[in-house]
Amino acid sequence: MFLVGAVASAIGIAIGLAIDWFPVEATEQASEVDFLYDVTLVIAVPIFVLVMTVAIYSVLRFRVSDDDESDGAPIHGNSRLEVIWVAVPTIIVVALAAYAWIGLLALEEEGQNPLRVKVIGQQFAWKYEYPAEAGMPAKQTTDLVLPVNRPVQFELNTEDVIHSFWVPAFRLKQDIVPGITTAMRLTPNRLGAFPVVCAELCGIGHSTMRQTVRVVDATRYTSWRGEPPSPALSAGAPGTDSADGKRLFEGTGCAGCHSLSAAGEAAATGPPLGGLDAIAAARAPGVSVEQYIRESIVDPTKVVAPGYSPEGMPQNYREQLSPRELEALVSYLSAVSKESGGKPQ
Numbered sequence: 088m089f090l091v092g093a094v095a096s097a098i099g100i101a102i103g104l105a106i107d108w109f110p111v112e113a114t115e116q117a118s119e120v121d122f123l124y125d126v127t128l129v130i131a132v133p134i135f136v137l138v139m140t141v142a143i144y145s146v147l148r149f150r151v152s153d154d155d156e157s158d159g160a161p162i163h164g165n166s167r168l169e170v171i172w173v174a175v176p177t178i179i180v181v182a183l184a185a186y187a188w189i190g191l192l193a194l195e196e197e198g199q200n201p202l203r204v205k206v207i208g209q210q211f212a213w214k215y216e217y218p219a220e221a222g223m224p225a226k227q228t229t230d231l232v233l234p235v236n237r238p239v240q241f242e243l244n245t246e247d248v249i250h251s252f253w254v255p256a257f258r259l260k261q262d263i264v265p266g267i268t269t270a271m272r273l274t275p276n277r278l279g280a281f282p283v284v285c286a287e288l289c290g291i292g293h294s295t296m297r298q299t300v301r302v303v304d305a306t307r308y309t310s311w312r313g314e315p316p317s318p319a320l321s322a323g324a325p326g327t328d329s330a331d332g333k334r335l336f337e338g339t340g341c342a343g344c345h346s347l348s349a350a351g352e353a354a355a356t357g358p359p360l361g362g363l364d365a366i367a368a369a370r371a372p373g374v375s376v377e378q379y380i381r382e383s384i385v386d387p388t389k390v391v392a393p394g395y396s397p398e399g400m401p402q403n404y405r406e407q408l409s410p411r412e413l414e415a416l417v418s419y420l421s422a423v424s425k426e427s428g429g430k431p432q
Contacts, residue, residue, distance in 0.1 A: 092140035096133040103128045113256035113277040113302065116194050120258040123190055130179060194259070195272055198238025204231070206243045208250035208263050211292035211344060213283060223312040229337070231283060231300040233275050234308040241271045251287035254300055260286055275302040292344040292357070332419020335412055344400075349423035357400065358392040363424035376424075380417045384408075 104125060112118055151157075205216035217226040233239055243252055245263040252271070253260035261271040285296035303311070336342055344357035367379035370390060374382075382389055387400035408416065 088140055088144045092133075092136050095140065096136045099132040099136060100129055103132055109258070110256045110281075111277065111279075112258070113254075113275060113279065113281055114258065115274040115276050117256070117258040119190055119194065123187060126186065127183065130183065134176075134179075197240060197272060198274060201238040201240045201272070202234065203240050203242065204233075206231075206241050206252055206263070207246060208243070208252065208285065208289075208296075209246040210248065210290045211285075211296040213252075213285075213296070213298050217312065223309070226312060229298070229334075230311075231298065232308060232311050233300060233302050234305050235275055235278055235302050237305075238272065238274045241273075243269045243271065248289050249287050250285050250289050250296070253284050253286040254281055255284070256281040262287060278302050278304065295344060331412075331415040332417075332422075335408075335416045336419060341416075347420075347423065358395050360420055360424050363420060377417050377421050380420050381413065384413065384416065 108124070109117075109121060112121065202220075203218055205218075207214040207216070212229065213231070215228055215231050217223075217228070219225040241252070241261070243261055243263045244267075245265050248265065250263045251260055252263060256277075257273055257275070259271055259273055261269050263269060280299050280301050283298045283300050285293060287293075289296065336347070346359040346361070348361060363380060364376045367374060367376040370379070379390075385405040387404075404413075
C-alpha cells in the first residue's frame with residue numbers, strides 16, 4: 088500500500104510541477120507566489136495520495152461478502168493513532184501558514200520611490216488617478232500604464248459594490264470593499280500588455296469588467312503622463328465632438344454592457360444602442376432622441392427595455408458625469424446609433 092502510494096505521489100508531484108499553470112510572470116512578486124504554490128503542491132499531493140491509497144486499500148481488502156449482513160466486530164479507538172493524525176496535519180498547516188505569512192510580509196514591503204496609483208472600481212469599469220509628481224501633472228484616466236522596474240502602490244476604492252482588482256500576470260489580487268481603502272504593492276518587471284479583470288461577482292455586467300494594463304519603459308511612461316487628461320473623466324472637459332463621446336462610451340462602463348457596431352462593441356448585458364432614433368419615436372412619442380438618451384442615462388429606471396433588469400444600469404451617472412460630458416455622450420450616441428442599426432430597446 089505505501090509503496091504504491093509513494094510511486095503515485097512521485098508521479099503526481101512530477102506532473103504537477105511540469106504543468107505550466109499560470110500566465111507569464113510580469114512582476115518581481117510573481118516568482119515568490121509561484122514558488123509558494125509549488126511548495127503547497129509538493130506537500131498536498133502526497134497527503135492526498137496517502138489518504139486515497141488507504142481508503143481504496145481498505146475498501147478492497149476489508150469488503151464484506153454479499154451474504155454478510157452483520158455490522159462487523161466492535162472496534163475500540165486507537166488513541167495513539169488519533170493523536171498522530173491530528174497532530175501531523177496541524178503541524179503541516181501551521182508550517183504552511185507561517186511560511187505564507189512570511190512571504191506575505193515580504194510582498195507588502197514598500198519599495199523606494201513608489202508610484203502611487205488610485206484604482207476606482209465601479210459597475211462595470213475601472214478608473215485610475217495618478218498624483219502629480221516630478222513636474223508631471225495629476226492624471227485621471229481609464230488607461231492603466233505603469234513604468235517597468237518601478238515599485239507601484241495601488242490604493243483601491245469602489246464607488247458601489249464589492250469588486251476585486253486582479254491582474255493574473257502580476258499574481259496579486261485584492262478585494263475592494265465599499266467604505267474601505269485597501270492597498271496592494273508590486274513591481275512590474277516585464278514590458279507588455281496584460282489583462283485586468285474583476286474577480287468578484289459584482290452584478291449583471293461582471294464578466295465585461297475587463298481592461299488592460301500596459302507596462303512600458305520610463306521614456307514612454309513620461310511621455311504618456313504628459314498627454315492631456317482623458318475627457319472621459321475630466322469634470323471640465325470641453326467639446327462634444329465624436330472623439331470625446333466615444334472615449335466616454337468606452338471609459339465609463341457603457342461599452343462593457345451595450346453593443347454598438349460603430350464603436351466595435353458587442354456586449355449583450357444591456358440593450359443594444361443601435362437605431363435609437365426609431366426606438367425613441369416608438370417608446371417616447373414627442374420626445375427627441377437626444378432627450379430619450381439623456382433621460383436613460385441619468386434616470387435609467389424610468390424606462391426599462393423589455394427583457395432587461397433595471398438593476399443592470401448604474402444609478403449614479405448623474406453625479407459621475409459633468410454636464411459637458413453628458414452632452415458629449417448623448418451627442419455621440421445620437422449620431423452613431425442612426426448608422427449602426429439594431430433591434431429596439
